[in-house]
Amino acid sequence: MPAPKNVVIIGSGPAGLTAALYSARANLNPLVVEGIEAGGQLMLTTMVENFPGHRDGIMGPDLMAEMRAQAQKFGGEIIQGNITKVDLCSQPMAVQTSEASYAARSVIIATGASARLLGLPAERRLMGHGVSTCATCDGYFFRGHEIAVVGGGDSAMEEAVFLTRFATKVTVVHRLRASKIMQDKARSNPKIAWLLSHEVDEIHDTGKGEVTSMVVRSTKTGERQALPVTGVFVAIGHTPNTALFRGQLELDQNGYIITHDGAKTSLPGVFACGDVQDHIYRQAITAAGTGCMAAIDAEHYLDSIPEHLASV
Amino acid sequence: MATENVQTNVQTESQVQKFTDANFDEIVLKSGAPVLVDFWAEWCGPCKRLGPTVDALATEYAGKVTVGKLNVDENPNVSFKFQIRGIPTILIFKGGQVVESVVGLAQKDDLKKVLDKHV
Numbered sequence: 001m002p003a004p005k006n007v008v009i010i011g012s013g014p015a016g017l018t019a020a021l022y023s024a025r026a027n028l029n030p031l032v033v034e035g036i037e038a039g040g041q042l043m044l045t046t047m048v049e050n051f052p053g054h055r056d057g058i059m060g061p062d063l064m065a066e067m068r069a070q071a072q073k074f075g076g077e078i079i080q081g082n083i084t085k086v087d088l089c090s091q092p093m094a095v096q097t098s099e100a101s102y103a104a105r106s107v108i109i110a111t112g113a114s115a116r117l118l119g120l121p122a123e124r125r126l127m128g129h130g131v132s133t134c135a136t137c138d139g140y141f142f143r144g145h146e147i148a149v150v151g152g153g154d155s156a157m158e159e160a161v162f163l164t165r166f167a168t169k170v171t172v173v174h175r176l177r178a179s180k181i182m183q184d185k186a187r188s189n190p191k192i193a194w195l196l197s198h199e200v201d202e203i204h205d206t207g208k209g210e211v212t213s214m215v216v217r218s219t220k221t222g223e224r225q226a227l228p229v230t231g232v233f234v235a236i237g238h239t240p241n242t243a244l245f246r247g248q249l250e251l252d253q254n255g256y257i258i259t260h261d262g263a264k265t266s267l268p269g270v271f272a273c274g275d276v277q278d279h280i281y282r283q284a285i286t287a288a289g290t291g292c293m294a295a296i297d298a299e300h301y302l303d304s305i306p307e308h309l310a311s312v
Numbered sequence: 313m314a315t316e317n318v319q320t321n322v323q324t325e326s327q328v329q330k331f332t333d334a335n336f337d338e339i340v341l342k343s344g345a346p347v348l349v350d351f352w353a354e355w356c357g358p359c360k361r362l363g364p365t366v367d368a369l370a371t372e373y374a375g376k377v378t379v380g381k382l383n384v385d386e387n388p389n390v391s392f393k394f395q396i397r398g399i400p401t402i403l404i405f406k407g408g409q410v411v412e413s414v415v416g417l418a419q420k421d422d423l424k425k426v427l428d429k430h431v
Binding site: 036037038060061098130134136138140141142210211 | 385396397
């Protein structure tokens with residue numbers, strides 16, 4: 001195995017790339033393993049209007065391309081690949097992709113969170129055939145159709161508004177918990193209909209291999225009704241990508257990595273940042289902020305460990 | 313992204329075919345060898361992430377599998393015919409028929425497993 005890296009960063013969203021920028025500028029020659037959802041959740045968005053410094057907004061993928069280039073400019077090494085195994089308990093630590101293994105003196109985990117699904121059997125079967133978790137990817141295929149967005153948060157509102165560019169009618173199904181500004185945006189759009197306090201019971205038609213309708217149920221009266229939609233966009237939040245670390249790091253009951261005193265985890269030399277450890281704020285800017293914290297914490301850690309472990 | 317590929321691997325770029333509404337029947341459906349078709353679009357973030365993986369497969373399977381990309385924006389007929397409702401979608405054709413379908417971001421290893429069933 002080649003010489004250990006000072007810092008291996010797992011994940012390449014705002015948290016991972018900010019950690020890369022800071023640790024590169026600290027001459028730590030970080031290695032970033034991008035992961036399968038490279039660029040993170042912003043790759044699935046359109047206009048980002050709340051990242052400071054971009055007063056006219058910036059497209060999510062453009063923002064990520066900028067962050068990536070900035071990290072590379074200072075010497076951050078970014079490789080494609082997905083981590084399949086980690087050993088955080090040995091020293092140096094070991095991380096493996098399907099193609100290579102790396103030794104690491106410190107590890108920054110920025111694996112983020114992925115879209116959560118409803119858990120209906122039909123949902124997976126019809127993914128890509130009418131069921132979607134990515135409005136910006138798939139909205140295009142529903143020009144002139146009636147579709148539904150399942151979810152009541154800010155991202156569900158954003159998706160619903162975006163999808164009205166294509167669909168003739170977008171029904172939002174769920175309980176509403178979006179911020180006022182996003183609700184107002186959606187409510188002022190005449191193509192959006194509302195079925196609040198409803199849950200999805202069924203999605204049809206797995207036999208045909210495409211979405212033809214869905215059945216929703218009122219959480220108040222229990223009454224069921226069928227909606228004739230050809231698309232179902234699921235936007236009900238996210239789950240942290242921590243399966244790799246289970247049993248090695250302390251996680252909370254929902255699977256998020258528990259951090260303390262900055263970006264420290266339950267193991268020395270292992271730091272976490274971004275949505276993988278944050279179920280409250282979950283913003284690009286907070287992810288970037290904690291990415292910076294993780295890099296600085298890793299730098300302090302590397303300064304503190306004995307010379308024979310630190311020497312390159 | 314295209315420039316990145318050119319810089320790192322000129323050969324890779326040339327292995328990947330560009331499928332269109334016009335050439336699809338000829339190159340894909342009438343092909344004797346298996347054909348991998350990557351349905352993508354400029355505005356699809358995950359598609360852009362999958363692009364380099366498809367490039368790499370084109371090189372690795374050169375001579376065994378025809379690998380190419382189809383822009384759904386520019387080629388609505390093929391996309392409609394095969395009921396593409398989400399991208400990225402990878403379809404594998406053999407003898408003019410769809411034999412495999414992979415929806416969403418996929419890892420290279422998983423795509424190789426799927427491809428290996430048909431070469």
